[in-house]
Structure formats: C-alpha cells, structure tokens
Amino acid sequence: MAAAAVKKLQVLVACALLLLLAVGCRGSPLQIGFYHDRCPQAEAVVKGVMMEAISQNPGNGAAMIRMLFHDCFVEGCDASVLLDPTPFSPTPEKLSPPNNPSLRGFELIDAIKEALEVACPGTVSCADIIAFAARDASCILNAGKVHFEVPSGRRDGTFSNASEPLKFLAPPTSNLSDLVDSFVVKGLDAEDLVILSGAHTIGRSHCSSFVPDRLNAPSDINGGLAAFLRDQCPADAAPGGNDPTVMQDVVTPNDLDRQYYKNVLSHTVLFTSDAALLTSEETARMVVDNANIPGWWEDRFEKAMVKMAGIEVKTGDQGQIRKNCRVVYRN
Numbered sequence: 001m002a003a004a005a006v007k008k009l010q011v012l013v014a015c016a017l018l019l020l021l022a023v024g025c026r027g028s029p030l031q032i033g034f035y036h037d038r039c040p041q042a043e044a045v046v047k048g049v050m051m052e053a054i055s056q057n058p059g060n061g062a063a064m065i066r067m068l069f070h071d072c073f074v075e076g077c078d079a080s081v082l083l084d085p086t087p088f089s090p091t092p093e094k095l096s097p098p099n100n101p102s103l104r105g106f107e108l109i110d111a112i113k114e115a116l117e118v119a120c121p122g123t124v125s126c127a128d129i130i131a132f133a134a135r136d137a138s139c140i141l142n143a144g145k146v147h148f149e150v151p152s153g154r155r156d157g158t159f160s161n162a163s164e165p166l167k168f169l170a171p172p173t174s175n176l177s178d179l180v181d182s183f184v185v186k187g188l189d190a191e192d193l194v195i196l197s198g199a200h201t202i203g204r205s206h207c208s209s210f211v212p213d214r215l216n217a218p219s220d221i222n223g224g225l226a227a228f229l230r231d232q233c234p235a236d237a238a239p240g241g242n243d244p245t246v247m248q249d250v251v252t253p254n255d256l257d258r259q260y261y262k263n264v265l266s267h268t269v270l271f272t273s274d275a276a277l278l279t280s281e282e283t284a285r286m287v288v289d290n291a292n293i294p295g296w297w298e299d300r301f302e303k304a305m306v307k308m309a310g311i312e313v314k315t316g317d318q319g320q321i322r323k324n325c326r327v328v329y330r331n
C-alpha cells in the first residue's frame with residue numbers, strides 16, 4: 001500500500017519533470033552563453049567595439065538598439081536587415097522606406113564582424129552580433145543601471161525583401177490600435193510597446209518623420225517644442241530631400257533613461273506614435289508608472305529587449321553563419 005503510493009508519486013514526479021523539460025525546451029531555442037565554448041571572447045569583443053564606438057558618438061548606441069527592432073520585426077532576428085542588394089535580390093529590406101535612409105550603423109556591425117572573424121572565423125552569427133550590440137548599447141547609455149544577459153545561438157537568414165518592413169514596422173503616424181496590433185503579431189503586448197518605445201529617449205529622427213503630421217497639421221505637441229522644431233526643420237522636409245535630423249529627447253538626449261515617459265506626459269515627443277501612448281487608459285497608466293517610479297522602466301526594458309530579441313529566431317539548419325554580414329554565405 002505504502003510502496004504503491006510511493007511508486008505512484010515517483011511516476012507523477014517523473015511526468016511533471018518531463019513536462020517541465022518539454023515546456024522549457026519550447027520556451028527558447030537560444031541559450032545564455034552560447035559562445036562560451038565556441039568562442040569564449042565573443043561577447044567581450046562586441047562590448048569592446050561598442051564601448052569605443054559609443055565614446056566617439058552615442059548615436060552608434062541608438063543605431064544598434066533600433067537595428068535590433070527593425071531586424072527582429074521582419075523575418076525574425078536573423079540579420080536579414082543587413083543584406084545588401086544583389087542581382088538576384090535587388091531590393092532587400094535595407095532599401096525599404098522604414099530603413100532607408102534612416103537606419104544607420106551598418107559599418108559598425110561590419111567592424112564587429114571583422115573583429116570576430118579574426119578571433120573565431122565563421123562562428124558568430126550576424127543576428128547574434130545585433131543582439132549583443134543592442135544589449136551593450138543599452139547598458140553603456142544607461143550608465144550601468146540596465147544590465148542583462150541576452151541568450152544567443154541565432155543563425156542568419158538568407159531572404160530579405162523590401163516589401164516586408166512596410167508590412168511589419170508601423171509608421172510614426174500610427175494610432176495606438178495599429179501600434180499594439182503590430183506588436184501582437186510578433187508575440188509582444190501593449191506593455192512591451194510602452195516599455196520598448198522608451199528607447200526614443202536617445203538617438204535622432206529625420207524631420208520628415210514628424211513634420212507633416214505633428215508640425216504642419218494640428219497636433220497635441222507642446223508649443224515650445226514645436227517652435228524649436230520648426231526652427232530646425234523645413235516645412236517641406238521629405239526623405240532623401242532637405243531633411244535634417246533632430247534629437248529625440250531634448251532633455252537628456254544621450255541617456256537611456258525614463259525621461260521619455262516624462263516627455264510623453266508633457267507632450268514633448270516627436271511622433272504621433274509616441275503621443276498615442278496616452279490615448280488609452282491602460283497605456284497611459286503605464287506611462288505614468290514608468291515616468292514616476294525609479295527603476296520600474298529599467299527592469300521591464302531588460303525583459304522586453306530579451307523578448308524582442310527572441311522573435312522568430314532561426315537555429316540549427318534554419319539559418320547559416322555569414323562571413324560578411326552584408327552577403328549570404330555560399331560554400
């Protein structure tokens with residue numbers, strides 16, 4: 001009787017363990033420290049190049065954080081955004097309006113890849129380089145309050161088409177429901193949207209991204225900021241035309257901090273998509289919490305970045321390791 005009960009319990013425990021294992025395996029195909037055995041210095045090499053690049057220009061950090069977003073939302077985090085045009089694929093993602101001409105940092109990725117090809121040839125994927133670089137940029141620009149591990153083991157994709165970024169990257173003119181929808185399609189939720197939008201506390205924007213709907217049309221933008229922006233931006237700003245850039249956060253332009261949420265509350269943000277976070281009670285409450293509670297945003301930003309960096313990743317023979325991040329590898 002007692003022996004039978006113990007046996008039953010053992011079976012139950014074994015089943016529970018198996019279930020946990022199965023769920024765990026399905027959770028993420030990536031792992032923290034994927035390169036520890038394959039290329040022990042990989043993450044240190046990326047960090048070294050990023051420290052140097054950001055000390056020269058903090059915009060290099062902003063570039064990598066946006067690069068991760070634009071990579072992961074299109075074909076998953078597979079570095080498809082880095083591929084150059086070829087005769088067989090003349091219009092890759094990087095030529096699409098959401099990326100061209102505003103997405104920057106391609107040369108920085110090249111520099112990291114070159115250093116890694118010297119250290120460990122053919123080992124570290126370009127997709128992992130983007131994830132490491134965005135993570136390091138977050139830590140460096142936040143003066144260390146944001147620090148997290150990012151799982152790795154992504155492989156690089158071989159397909160890139162300019163029509164896809166238009167499908168998956170909502171424009172800055174979007175309302176809240178379109179923004180939330182674009183996140184939900186990728187397995188993220190409204191809170192991830194609010195948290196990740198906080199990245200607009202650093203970096204720059206071209207005037208054309210906000211002049212038509214925020215300055216040339218009635219909007220809720222703060223009068224002082226509007227005057228400042230009209231001073232810097234031509235009224236006919238257009239991509240590829242006369243289109244200067246301005247800093248996104250005029251208060252602390254190079255700090256990855258919660259100032260963004262204070263700016264949202266004071267209507268001193270650039271985009272309709274930033275202002276839209278106040279248009280539902282649920283997201284507005286999140287904005288207030290992020291603005292007011294020290295440490296609140298930093299904790300959530302770390303988790304949301306890892307979540308974004310795990311979107312539709314390719315592993316094993318679903319992808320390859322490129323030699324040059326701009327070119328599909330053929331052996």
Ligand code: HEM
Nearest residue numbers: 062063066069102170171172196199203204205206209273
């Ligand atoms: C939610 C929807 C989003 C929209 C509509 C949006 C839109 C934009 C636009 C229009 C720009 C300026 C591009 C230019 O004209 O130069 C920009 C810049 C930027 N975005 Fe977003 N963004 C969104 C979400 C995100 C997310 C999720 C991240 C990362 C976590 C991010 C990080 C950045 C950064 C760092 C910059 C500055 C880039 C630089 O200085 O080169 N954005 N975004």
Ligand SMILES: *[C@@H]1O[C@H](CO)[C@@H](O)[C@H](O)[C@H]1NC(C)=O
Nearest residue numbers: 088089091160161162163164
């Ligand atoms: C890429 O997208 C264009 C439309 O922008 C389409 O005409 C073309 O067939 C696509 N190419 C591939 C290989 O899917």
Ligand SMILES: *[C@@H]1O[C@H](CO)[C@@H](O)[C@H](O)[C@H]1NC(C)=O
Nearest residue numbers: 173174175176177178179279
């Ligand atoms: C949001 O914008 C889309 C157009 O992009 C429109 O179809 C939709 O009705 C708008 N939703 C709200 C709630 O305003």
